Amino acid sequence: EADIYQTPRYLVIGTGKKITLECSQTMGHDKMYWYQQDPGMELHLIHYSYGVNSTEKGDLSSESTVSRIRTEHFPLTLESARPSHTSQYLCASSEPLGGGSTDTQYFGPGTRLTVL
Amino acid sequence: QKEVEQDPGPLSVPEGAIVSLNCTYSNSAFQYFMWYRQYSRKGPELLMYTYSSGNKEDGRFTAQVDKSSKYISLFIRDSQPSDSATYLCAMSALGGSYIPTFGRGTSLIVHP
Numbered sequence: 001e002a003d004i005y006q007t008p009r010y011l012v013i014g015t016g017k018k019i020t021l022e023c024s025q026t027m028g029h030d031k032m033y034w035y036q037q038d039p040g041m042e043l044h045l046i047h048y049s050y051g052v053n054s055t056e057k058g059d060l061s062s063e064s065t066v067s068r069i070r071t072e073h074f075p076l077t078l079e080s081a082r083p084s085h086t087s088q089y090l091c092a093s094s095e096p097l098g099g100g101s102t103d104t105q106y107f108g109p110g111t112r113l114t115v116l
Numbered sequence: 117q118k119e120v121e122q123d124p125g126p127l128s129v130p131e132g133a134i135v136s137l138n139c140t141y142s143n144s145a146f147q148y149f150m151w152y153r154q155y156s157r158k159g160p161e162l163l164m165y166t167y168s169s170g171n172k173e174d175g176r177f178t179a180q181v182d183k184s185s186k187y188i189s190l191f192i193r194d195s196q197p198s199d200s201a202t203y204l205c206a207m208s209a210l211g212g213s214y215i216p217t218f219g220r221g222t223s224l225i226v227h228p
Contacts, residue, residue: 004159033215040124043160043204043218090159094214097165102148103214107159 003027006091006108013081014116021076021111023091031103032074035090036060037110043090049074081115088112119143122205122219131228135192139205139219142186146207149181150216151190154202163190163203195226 003026013019025032030051035043045058049068063085064078074093078085089111094103122139129135137151147168152160166172169183178191188207192199202223206216 031214040220040223042118042120042220045215048215092159097148097150102208102210102216104150104162104165105160105216107161109157109159 004091004093004106004108006089006111008111009109010112010114012114012116015080015082017081017115019078019081019113021078021089021091021113023074023076023108024072025074025091025093025106025108026072027093027095027106028071029093029095029106030071031094032068033092033094033105034058034064034066034074034076035092036062037088037090047076081113083115086113086115117142119217120205120207120219123222124220126223126225128225128227129195131195131197131226133195133226135195135199135224135226137190137192137203137205137222137224139188139207140186141188141207141217143207143209143217144183144186145209146217147210148208148216149179149188150206150208151177151179152204152206152218154204154221156201160204192224195224197226197228200224200226 044060046062047066091108092105097104150165151163154160180189202221204221205219208216
């Protein structure tokens, strides 16, 4: 089982609140990712990082921000939560796969966020 | 057109059946083809992967790639109730960002 952790697992909050979803990995991976997953829908990449002090926006337009101050830690922050942010948020890290020409991703268990 | 298409199901089969899960794709640059399994309330985990065309077998699971048709399959033999999960295909091209493109997943239910 992958050593990647997410807290909280479940969160119900009111509109307008600021929240931070935590993600930590103990595998020493440089690359980390945040995905949004809705039932029956594709994983949407919202942020990724290639290492400390590196952050990039993904394909999905998001009102969230991330930081990468330490290799093992990649928190996601929503400054003002809205009902449209209700979703499952998955954190992942990756390492080279096969001959090193692509990566395989290890996922955390997810945070299920509900914004009322 | 989405780069990766996958029927969300659900696919319901009796225990012991042979299951076929499929994805089609449009990007001819994809060279790595992966299958992830996701149990309820868990994150996806890599099940197996193949590079370029051909078949790969791992126990009851066989992954098959047909690049000429841009079509990949995952076969599960002697399916078990413990195989009930969502199966996501993922693909990536050589080089670039190495970030895979995921399908939406197929929900599989194996009933006793």
